[in-house]
Amino acid sequence: MKKVIMMIGLISVIGLNLNTAANALVLVDGYFKSNGTYVESHYRTNPDGICWNNFSGC
Structure with a gap:
């Protein structure tokens, strides 16, 4: 169980x-x-081609 929790935490940080x-x-x-x-x-x-996360807003 400890390994699962650590793995979830690691994936979240990444x-x-x-x-x-x-x-x-x-x-x-x-x-x-x-x-x-x-x-x-x-x-x-x-x-990055995504309008909503850039200053210009496309």
């Missing part, structure tokens, strides 16, 4: 870590566009 990694924030460095406009550095979420 699941939480995967979810956190999928939604990680990425710092985008500032850059100049081809027309000379400077875009300031900003954060974005890792793109």
Whole structure:
């Protein structure tokens, strides 16, 4: 029984870590566009194709 409880706990922790990694924030460095406009550095979420968990909301 102890092994089952430990295994469930381990699976839960792994699941939480995967979810956190999928939604990680990425710092985008500032850059100049081809027309000379400077875009300031900003954060974005890792793109994953799921609209509801990104800043843009698609």
